[in-house]
Amino acid sequence: xxxxxxxxxxxxxxxxxxxxxxxxxxxxxxxxxxxxxxxxxxxxxxxxxxxxxxxxxxxxxxxxxxxxxxxxxxxxxxxxxxxxxxxxxxxxxxxxxxxxxxxxxxxxxxxxxxxxxxxxxxxxxxxxxxxxxxxxxxxxxxxxxxxxxxxxxxxxxxxxxxxxxxxxxxxxxxxxxxxxxxxxxxxxxxxxxxxxxxxxxxxxxxxxxxxxxxxxxxxxxx
Numbered sequence: 560x561x562x563x564x565x566x567x568x569x570x571x572x573x574x575x576x577x578x579x580x581x582x583x584x585x586x587x588x589x590x591x592x593x594x595x596x597x598x599x600x601x602x603x604x605x606x607x608x609x610x611x612x613x614x615x616x617x618x619x620x621x622x623x624x625x626x627x628x629x630x631x632x633x634x635x636x637x638x639x640x641x642x643x644x645x646x647x648x649x650x651x652x653x654x655x656x657x658x659x660x661x662x663x664x665x666x667x668x669x670x671x672x673x674x675x676x677x678x679x680x681x682x683x684x685x686x687x688x689x690x691x692x693x694x695x696x697x698x699x700x701x702x703x704x705x706x707x708x709x710x711x712x713x714x715x716x717x718x719x720x721x722x723x724x725x726x727x728x729x730x731x732x733x734x735x736x737x738x739x740x741x742x743x744x745x746x747x748x749x750x751x752x753x754x755x756x757x758x759x760x761x762x763x764x765x766x767x768x769x770x771x772x773x774x775x776x777x778x779x780x781x
Contacts, residue, residue, distance in 0.1 A: 628733035
């Protein structure tokens, strides 16, 4: 009888421990929840429906900015480079790139820098943010290099330097904005999918119901 009682007493405790372990394994990690809250706090969606709209809007804007960058590069650099005497521009001090190569290198650096800076901020990783900052400064240097050569070395005409730096600045800016929109869209899609699969809600509570409740209250009768 004693052994039977002990067995009956141990069985519920073992089942409880197993259920607790399963619940712990299925629970979302604190790291993921904190990252989701950071994304929501920065982008400020009001509800799940607005998250879906924001995903669509940012994806559409990213595509529009990306194709605008490609078209601008095609017209202003690939097709119009000869008329703007791009072949006469001196090679870059870093990497010894000619101007045509710079119009491909600068947007690539801007793309990687934007991804690293965004992910470093959301994940709270200092090394990722540090690498993104280094690439951002490098891209800025390459964009402003023609102007710097005009001012410091005097080996470039003012109009040529302005045209060269201006085109690089436009291409880098379009790529930066397109990449930022795309990364935000992907992060919002991850937040939406995680909330649906994990059964949690990291959206801030809306105050509309509270305000309406106070507004609907009738004044006391005298």
